Amino acid sequence: MKTIYADNAATTKMSKTALEAMMPYFTEIYGNPSSLHTPGQEAAEALWQAREDIAACIGAEAREITFTSGGSEADNQAIISAARSGARKNKKHIISTAVEHHAVLHTLRRLEKEGFAVTLLDVQPDGSVTPEQVKAAIRPDTCLVTVMFANNEIGTVNPIREIGAVCREAKVLFHTDAVQAVGHLPINVGEMNIDMLSASAHKFHGPKGTGFLYAKRGVVLTNVIDGGAQERGKRAGTENIPAIMGMAAALKEACANMEENTAKMIAVRDRLIAGLSEIPKSVLNGSRDHRLPGNVNFCFEGIEGESILLLLDDKGVCASSGSACTSGSLDPSHVLLAIGRPHEIAHGSLRLSVDESVTLEDADYIINAVKQTVEYLRNMSPVWRDLISGKKEFTIKD
Amino acid sequence: MALYSEKVMDHFRNPRNVGVIENADAVGEVGNAKCGDIMKIYLKIDNDVITDVKFETFGCGSAIASASMATELIKGKPLSEALALTNKAVVEALDGLPAHKVHCSVLAEEVIKKALQDYYERNGIEYDRTQFPDCDSCEHCSI
Numbered sequence: 001m002k003t004i005y006a007d008n009a010a011t012t013k014m015s016k017t018a019l020e021a022m023m024p025y026f027t028e029i030y031g032n033p034s035s036l037h038t039p040g041q042e043a044a045e046a047l048w049q050a051r052e053d054i055a056a057c058i059g060a061e062a063r064e065i066t067f068t069s070g071g072s073e074a075d076n077q078a079i080i081s082a083a084r085s086g087a088r089k090n091k092k093h094i095i096s097t098a099v100e101h102h103a104v105l106h107t108l109r110r111l112e113k114e115g116f117a118v119t120l121l122d123v124q125p126d127g128s129v130t131p132e133q134v135k136a137a138i139r140p141d142t143c144l145v146t147v148m149f150a151n152n153e154i155g156t157v158n159p160i161r162e163i164g165a166v167c168r169e170a171k172v173l174f175h176t177d178a179v180q181a182v183g184h185l186p187i188n189v190g191e192m193n194i195d196m197l198s199a200s201a202h203k204f205h206g207p208k209g210t211g212f213l214y215a216k217r218g219v220v221l222t223n224v225i226d227g228g229a230q231e232r233g234k235r236a237g238t239e240n241i242p243a244i245m246g247m248a249a250a251l252k253e254a255c256a257n258m259e260e261n262t263a264k265m266i267a268v269r270d271r272l273i274a275g276l277s278e279i280p281k282s283v284l285n286g287s288r289d290h291r292l293p294g295n296v297n298f299c300f301e302g303i304e305g306e307s308i309l310l311l312l313d314d315k316g317v318c319a320s321s322g323s324a325c326t327s328g329s330l331d332p333s334h335v336l337l338a339i340g341r342p343h344e345i346a347h348g349s350l351r352l353s354v355d356e357s358v359t360l361e362d363a364d365y366i367i368n369a370v371k372q373t374v375e376y377l378r379n380m381s382p383v384w385r386d387l388i389s390g391k392k393e394f395t396i397k398d
Numbered sequence: 399m400a401l402y403s404e405k406v407m408d409h410f411r412n413p414r415n416v417g418v419i420e421n422a423d424a425v426g427e428v429g430n431a432k433c434g435d436i437m438k439i440y441l442k443i444d445n446d447v448i449t450d451v452k453f454e455t456f457g458c459g460s461a462i463a464s465a466s467m468a469t470e471l472i473k474g475k476p477l478s479e480a481l482a483l484t485n486k487a488v489v490e491a492l493d494g495l496p497a498h499k500v501h502c503s504v505l506a507e508e509v510i511k512k513a514l515q516d517y518y519e520r521n522g523i524e525y526d527r528t529q530f531p532d533c534d535s536c537e538h539c540s541i
Contacts, residue, residue: 306459
């Protein structure tokens with residue numbers, strides 16, 4: 001049976017180019033870039049080249065890139081840095097949104113316990129926030145606005161440039177968690193008024209366990225890992241050179257082929273959205289127009305997400321869900337709740353996230369597999385029985 | 399290790415006794431859609447013996463498997479045996495459940511008790527209320 005991997009928002013397959021770029025740095029150029037000898041300096045040179053390549057992909061300068069262990073560490077460091085700088089000026093208010101990744105939300109929660117005030121903006125029904133909302137929330141003591149570039153669950157892309165402009169005007173630092181966007185959407189940190197940006201390599205066909213934080217020149221970073229003087233003293237620990245080389249190669253490749261890849265993904269995404277919309281009592285989550293090229297997210301009334309995933313897996317389709325059972329907690333996805341889906345609907349969600357290798361033929365196979373699965377599960381669901389017999393009212397109207 | 403045992407996956411993929419019994423002698427339902435799991439069972443009872451059982455479930459893989467296994471364990475059994483079925487017995491029959499899924503087996507135990515309670519009520523049979531779960535004040539979902 002063929003496997004169709006449609007969980008690229010969770011992680012991606014490494015590209016051959018990225019893998020090949022990594023290999024020499026395990027056994028040939030294995031020196032420590034902090035060493036003065038030739039093998040060390042060769043590694044240092046490679047590291048600088050990777051920094052330049054990555055910076056070029058987002059319109060930044062090499063020295064504005066700090067390598068981290070991934071998106072979560074970059075988010076932590078960006079927020080903590082802004083908070084520490086803010087606190088020195090007695091500015092202890094941070095603005096964010098209700099639909100951020102937990103790497104942002106949990107860092108904010110920790111700062112709240114330390115005495116910071118946090119405003120989590122409610123989102124629009126499509127999951128976005130507006131520049132007007134941000135503007136209205138800024139106070140004299142606001143030290144940071146952190147708004148995700150694109151949502152990892154429902155794929156909604158925020159008006160980052162406009163939000164950045166609002167922050168610039170108010171002289172407030174602006175950070176964006178761009179983990180789902182880097183390598184998939186055109187980004188220019190200068191034009192988009194971004195002061196800090198987090199990225200993770202394994203979301204754009206690079207290796208796991210590596211990422212980077214862009215911090216505009218002049219933004220003071222605070223260490224989250226103390227020790228040696230690597231990364232201009234802002235992130236201790238011997239650099240993971242092979243992974244960084246893989247990340248740089250993957251990002252260069254992704255940016256060079258972005259237009260072509262995006263066109264393919266959008267065609268597949270739109271086919272999936274059209275096909276799954278035919279299922280009765282289904283609803284698309286997230287924005288129809290401002291959406292990541294590979295993201296599809298639906299709720300199906302009367303069934304539960306984990307069952308959908310297990311049955312799809314049996315049919316060779318790898319997907320994910322925002323149900324409580326898949327999150328390991330009693331509550332379904334905070335993102336689906338924030339866009340107004342009631343608990344019982346949020347439990348029945350399905351996220352498909354495709355990359356450029358998924359074909360239109362695959363999309364048709366997925367649509368068919370989802371239709372069969374939804375129908376099968378509804379046929380054994382007491383909730384569905386109550387809904388179709390009129391004992392309960394449908395939440396999803398169509 | 400996989401999340402679920404082979405037994406759980408077998409009962410999830412090929413659930414036994416799915417469906418509805420029209421004119422059932424007893425019906426039980428537990429759980430709520432907000433929490434993400436609901437079980438409902440229908441019993442045919444003849445001479446204090448469960449002659450037929452069907453179930454419906456809205457829920458995850460282990461909820462479906464737990465309900466399926468529970469119906470197998472009580473089919474053809476006297477009411478006294480069905481009443482004595484514990485969630486632990488369901489878990490054991492399934493070769494174990496992950497810790498955060500054990501509540502699915504609790505629902506399976508409770509839905510049987512609910513149905514039996516319904517049977518006693520319908521037929522005016524005296525029974526010991528303390529043996530039955532008080533689902534209305536259950537807070538396992540804490541919503």
